[in-house]
Amino acid sequence: xxxxxxxxxxxxxxxxxxxxxxxxxxxxxxxxxxxxxxxxxxxxxxxxxxxxxxxxxxxxxxxxxxxxxxxxxxxxxxxxxxxxxxxxxxxxxxxxxxxxxxxxxxxxxxxxxxxxxxxxxxxxxxxxxxxxxxxxxxxxxxxxxxxxxxxxxxxxxxxxxxxxxxxxxxxxxxxxxxxxxxxxxxxxxxxxxxxxxxxxxxxxxxxxxxxxxxxxxxxxxxxxxxxxxxxxxxxxxxxxxxxxxxxxxxxxxxxxxxxxxxxxxxxxxxxxxxxxxxxxxxxxxxxxxxxxxxxxxxxxxxxxxxxxxxxxxxxxxxxxxxxxxxxxxxxxxxxxxxxxxxxxxxxxxxxxxxxxxxxxxxxxxxxxxxxxxxxxxxxxxxxxxxxxxxxxxxxx
Amino acid sequence: xxxxxxxxxxxxxxxxxxxxxxxxxxxxxxxxxxxxxxxxxxxxxxxxxxxxxxxxxxxxxxxxxxxxxxxxxxxxxxxxxxxxxxxxxxxxxxxxxxxxxxxxxxxxxxxxxxxxxxxxxxxxxxxxxxxxxxxxxxxxxxxxxxxxxxxxxxxxxxxxxxxxxxxxxxxxxxxxxxxxxxxxxxxxxxx
Numbered sequence: 043x044x045x046x047x048x049x050x051x052x053x054x055x056x057x058x059x060x061x062x063x064x065x066x067x068x069x070x071x072x073x074x075x076x077x078x079x080x081x082x083x084x085x086x087x088x089x090x091x092x093x094x095x096x097x098x099x100x101x102x103x104x105x106x107x108x109x110x111x112x113x114x115x116x117x118x119x120x121x122x123x124x125x126x127x128x129x130x131x132x133x134x135x136x137x138x139x140x141x142x143x144x145x146x147x148x149x150x151x152x153x154x155x156x157x158x159x160x161x162x163x164x165x166x167x168x169x170x171x172x173x174x175x176x177x178x179x180x181x182x183x184x185x186x187x188x189x190x191x192x193x194x195x196x197x198x199x200x201x202x203x204x205x206x207x208x209x210x211x212x213x214x215x216x217x218x219x220x221x222x223x224x225x226x227x228x229x230x231x232x233x234x235x236x237x238x239x240x241x242x243x244x245x246x247x248x249x250x251x252x253x254x255x256x257x258x259x260x261x262x263x264x265x266x267x268x269x270x271x272x273x274x275x276x277x278x279x280x281x282x283x284x285x286x287x288x289x290x291x292x293x294x295x296x297x298x299x300x301x302x303x304x305x306x307x308x309x310x311x312x313x314x315x316x317x318x319x320x321x322x323x324x325x326x327x328x329x330x331x332x333x334x335x336x337x338x339x340x341x342x343x344x345x346x347x348x349x350x351x352x353x354x355x356x357x358x359x360x361x362x363x364x365x366x367x368x369x370x371x372x373x374x375x376x377x378x379x380x381x382x383x384x385x386x387x388x389x390x391x392x393x394x395x396x397x398x399x400x401x402x403x404x405x406x407x408x409x410x411x412x413x414x415x416x417x418x419x420x421x422x423x424x425x426x427x428x429x430x431x432x433x434x435x436x437x438x
Numbered sequence: 439x440x441x442x443x444x445x446x447x448x449x450x451x452x453x454x455x456x457x458x459x460x461x462x463x464x465x466x467x468x469x470x471x472x473x474x475x476x477x478x479x480x481x482x483x484x485x486x487x488x489x490x491x492x493x494x495x496x497x498x499x500x501x502x503x504x505x506x507x508x509x510x511x512x513x514x515x516x517x518x519x520x521x522x523x524x525x526x527x528x529x530x531x532x533x534x535x536x537x538x539x540x541x542x543x544x545x546x547x548x549x550x551x552x553x554x555x556x557x558x559x560x561x562x563x564x565x566x567x568x569x570x571x572x573x574x575x576x577x578x579x580x581x582x583x584x585x586x587x588x589x590x591x592x593x594x595x596x597x598x599x600x601x602x603x604x605x606x607x608x609x610x611x612x613x614x615x616x617x618x619x620x621x622x623x624x625x626x627x628x629x
Contacts, residue, residue, distance in 0.1 A: 052492060055492060055570050060487050060491075063500070067508065070509065071475075074513060075467070266506070283506070
């Protein structure tokens with residue numbers, strides 16, 4: 043075999059996939075070019091803003107300590123960055139949900155439906171849950187089965203798949219549920235009919251329905267790619283390629299923005315085109331944790347997890363030209379989740395290291411309402427109670 | 439990686455380029471010319487994709503690797519030293535990423551060797567009908583990389599050594615061993 047023949051063989055190899063790949067790659071490369079030509083990327087502005095967040099936290103402590111309304115806030119910030127995690131003046135039990143609405147909480151025993159007055163009902167045995175748009179039903183799953191149940195527990199329908207269900211999201215109009223099973227992504231109608239595979243293989247990222255439009259679903263076919271797919275037509279609306287693997291997807295309520303959380307940055311994409319509108323970069327030494335868009339407007343709550351074990355929760359108004367993160371809370375240990383109340387006046391942080399939930403006012407008026415002993419409340423009777431996870435909070 | 443459904447109407451075809459010097463294209467693309475970008479893409483994509491594919495033997499991964507390398511190149515256009523050619527720089531990224539990907543896949547297989555195979559794509563990729571791809575599978579990713587750089591992209595051993603940051607002797611030995619294995623494999627398949 044001479045060099046010339048080898049070269050001919052190599053040039054022919056793999057040609058069957060090249061042309062189609064080229065068709066898919068061109069819009070992505072073109073888009074990267076358009077972004078490059080656009081104005082200076084905002085993350086260059088944001089990074090120093092975040093970099094001073096530590097100083098800002100200190101400033102918050104000092105400023106609040108000298109004003110009587112903020113004295114208590116300063117106490118818990120100081121205590122829980124330096125000392126034992128947790129807010130000292132925490133309620134012993136969850137007796138109300140600040141901001142109203144109803145929560146879905148997953149625990150070892152199943153899914154709890156938590157009412158505004160703190161009362162709760164266990165949907166036993168389920169592993170995950172998502173609200174239907176108006177909170178009339180709950181999509182729940184366990185093992186290989188997906189169910190639609192009433193909050194009281196009555197099962198309306200169920201389906202079983204060969205592989206375990208990992209995540210599900212109910213479309214805003216209630217007519218579709220997208221769910222991950224094994225490595226594939228499937229869509230079923232809200233009444234349990236018409237179950238169909240949308241993609242045979244996707245990354246392990248929960249899909250997210252666009253709040254507006256005809257059944258448009260954001261999904262991650264591969265870790266560094268995000269697609270918006272019209273599920274009924276099975277057509278791709280846009281595709282965006284990212285430098286970091288996607289960890290979570292979150293839509294703004296008006297569907298104009300899609301937050302794509304990676305390891306150290308959140309890319310906020312234009313919902314209509316997939317073009318990057320904002321980049322939120324974590325400060326040095328921090329990684330991006332959970333993110334959540336508010337139910338109105340374009341505020342996003344972001345958890346930052348530090349290498350030293352500390353966490354911060356910040357909110358960012360991504361629509362404003364001069365985006366400035368606002369520190370809500372900083373503490374030792376990981377913040378497992380962040381969610382907005384249905385009225386957007388509160389943000390809840392799940393804080394396993396402190397065994398607490400913190401309800402923080404999202405507005406300028408600082409306030410905190412902490413509840414302790416969360417693990418025992420949702421895992422009663424266990425010697426080693428497990429900290430639960432907030433699955434959803436809706437319907438004020 | 440399949441695109442959902444069959445509707446590809448949203449994909450604008452790549453504009454047909456006219457042949458121009460690569461350095462001029464880089465300069466014009468850096469100034470914002472979409473035509474120059476399209477020409478660069480057309481010129482660079484086949485080599486980048488093919489090189490990645492011949493190393494990783496996975497169409498989806500090759501697409502990702504080539505696409506990411508091109509996006510990285512586009513994003514670095516402003517900072518790129520225009521006295522130097524673009525393609526060796528691009529190929530260096532492609533080949534290094536492809537080697538990393540292939541190593542990671544081997545590692546993952548070692549770690550997960552007790553798991554039942556659940557990946558149809560992977561299974562399909564194991565039985566290559568193309569004799570050269572099947573023969574390349576007998577080489578290590580590092581050997582495949584030097585064979586591809588030498589015999590597909592036509593770099594000299596000295597250039598390959600610089601690109602992969604290896605001693606030239608190592609490049610030569612990988613090339614020699616790789617070609618020996620490749621020759622044996624192809625001859626066996628022809629019998």
